Amino acid sequence: MPTSMPAPSIRIPIELLTPTAFAQFGAVVENPATAPASKLPIRHRIPPPEAVSANQGSATKYLDVTHMSNLYSLAPSKKPAKAVMNMFVCSPRNLRPHEPSISMPSSWGDLDLDEDEDGTGSYQKQLLDVAILERHPFTTQTFIPMGLAQHDRHTQYLVIVAPTLPASASRRHTGRPPPYPTPHVQRKRSVMDIFARARPSPYTNETVPAQSPFSRLHPSARPKGPGLPDLKNLRAFVATGAQAVTYGAGTWHAPMIVIGDRPIDFVVVQFANGVDNEDCQKVLLEPDASASEGVVVTVDTDSSGTVQVKAGVGSVKAKL
Structure with missing residues (x-):
């Protein structure tokens, strides 16, 4: 049975999925020449990957x-993992009608724009309840959509x-220790390490700090520790069919x-070792005693069914 945590009443606006906005959580895989971010001001872009002719x-x-x-190698069981590739066929979610609610503001904006900017007066405002979050503590996980056009207005996915x-x-x-402890990494010190920490260093006039074994990893790929999710900083992004996400x-x-x-249809690439609590950890979000609804993402769509971006860079007028 997954652990649970109390959730405040909070509504999250939707942002445009760009590599810059998503950087602390992972990576966006897209063609940098045609991606939505290519239309944004330069200060909101990151350098594209190196390109070669092929x-x-x-x-x-x-x-x-x-x-x-x-x-x-950090997992308690020490059971080795292998690269796996699965397919998830994800059906559209049921949304509930929009209704006013007293909720705390999201750290990323709590906009509720009443004007209809699609010119038809037919914005549809709906709500998505977020009841569960999960994580894969020892592996990245890449979702690659199949058969979805970049400019498909009628079907999109949220991250x-x-x-x-x-x-x-x-x-x-929770009033109890973290539900999913991550073992402390004890790195054996070599003779070089011992001398490097000496004062003064035998090699230079300065001390040489020991380098973390994860320092070469992208910050989003380093171990996160055993903590629960930070719901006040939860973020929701809308992706196109031309974007994969890691x-x-x-x-x-x-x-x-x-x-x-x-x-x-998503092809999903990750590592796994077959130990349930090491491959995937879940937490249920249960509205606390003072919350009227818990964690909710506000989903506004125009007359064509396109999800509207209401926060962050490219908000409101972003065209996906």
Whole structure:
């Protein structure tokens, strides 16, 4: 049975999925020449991956567009993992009608725009209840949509993520130790390490700090610790069919959420060792005694069914 945590009444606006906005949670895989972020001001972009010519000059090859991390050496069982590739066929989610609610503001905006900017006066305002979050503490996880056009207006998917709270804050939320302890990494010190920490250093006039074994990993791919999700900083992004997404190891996220007319097939690439609590950890979000509804994402669509971006860079007028 998954652990649970009390959830405040909070409504989350939807943002445009861009590599810059998503960087602390993982990576966005997209063609940098045609991606939504290519239309944003330069200050809101990150440098594109290195590109080389391929296939006798008929293709452009972008290098290292995402990275896979295998941290199962930290898992309690020490059981080795292997790379796996699965398929998820995700059906559209049922949304509930919009209704006013007293909720605390999201850290990323709590906008409720009443004007209809699609010119037809037919904005549809609906709500998505977020009842569960999960994470894969020792592996990245890449979702690659299939058969969904970049400009498909009638079917899109949402990427909902949250940072990890410090372990001490998790104890305050639940009154008990963190539910999913991550073992402390004890690195054996070599003779070089011992001398490097000496004062003064025998090699230079300065001390040389020991380098973390994870320092070369992208920050989103490093171990996150045993903490619960930070619900006040939960974020929701809308993706197009031309975007794949990689969750960093240990990133709290909602199961993939499809909005629209039809299912989306996702090929999912990750590592796994077959130990349930090491491959996937879940937490149920239960509204606390003073909350009227818990964690909710506001989903506004125009007359064509396109999800509207209401917060962050490219908000309101972003065209996906």
